[in-house]
Amino acid sequence: MAYVDQHKEEFGVEPICTVLTDADAKIAPSTYYAAKTRPPSPRAVTDAALDERIVALFEDNYRVYGVRKMWKALNRQQLLDEHGAPTGDTYPAVARCTVARRMRALGLRGATAGDHKKPRTTIPATDHRPEDALNRDFSAAAPNTRWVADITYVPTWVGFVYVAFVLDLFSRRIVGWRVSASLRTDLALDALEQGIWARQHEGHDLAGLIHHSDRGVQYLAIRYTERLEELGIIASVGSKGDSYDTQSIMGSWMAGPELDPSYDWRSQLTA
Missing domain, CATH: 3.30.420.10 (Ribonuclease H-like superfamily/Ribonuclease H)
Structure with a gap:
């Protein structure tokens, strides 16, 4: 559908559908028009409303919220009255997996502190090594021993x-x-x-x-x-x-x- 939308002004819907059908990507013009006039599904409507809330919270919180914080913030968020004041009622609960799915679709990712690639602290030596004199005995009888x-x-x-x-x-x-x-x-x-x-x-x-x-x-x-x-x-x-x-x-x-x-x-x- 997106491809047809992108090129229909230049080539027209019917010619594009003909070319796509010849390329084994069958789509009839009637199918395209039906899809464009069909009302959005309940899930699409819900996702669109949730997307607006996610984007607003993401921007209001300096673009640092990840999935976990966004999920908790959404479930704390209160409905507003016609004057923009909180009503005391919260929005319907939203699942964490739904928040993750919509943030992924929107390309939103929370900020992280520093580089979280785990560094390597031990690079093994390849030459001769001393013996293990402690043998897992980490006790000591006196200082400096x-x-x-x-x-x-x-x-x-x-x-x-x-x-x-x-x-x-x-x-x-x-x-x-x-x-x-x-x-x-x-x-x-x-x-x-x-x-x-x-x-x-x-x-x-x-x-x-x-x-x-x-x-x-x-x-x-x-x-x-x-x-x-x-x-x-x-x-x-x-x-x-x-x-x-x-x-x-x-x-x-x-x-x-x-x-x-x-x-x-x-x-x-x-x-």
């Missing part, structure tokens, strides 16, 4: 930032941390250096300390491993695909909203 290091990501309004942590398993204290917009070796190394400085500044000897991490290249880089060897720190790397390797440090990340990976920091500058 076992550290766990890992990297997570935090969503912001302008994209993701990466956060590297070093955690003392005895005190559960984060002894070193750094934030960066890129997943670079220096990110993990800077967090380690902060932890080393903090403990040495307090007069602690780190020789014999076990440093445990995942199999990421940041922790198996030459500069990183050489720094551990320089201080007599024993490197430990978890087994492949072991979700327990970082369970202890993840608990510390969730300790407060400013360290919560799901917390929506407004910008990388804030982070």
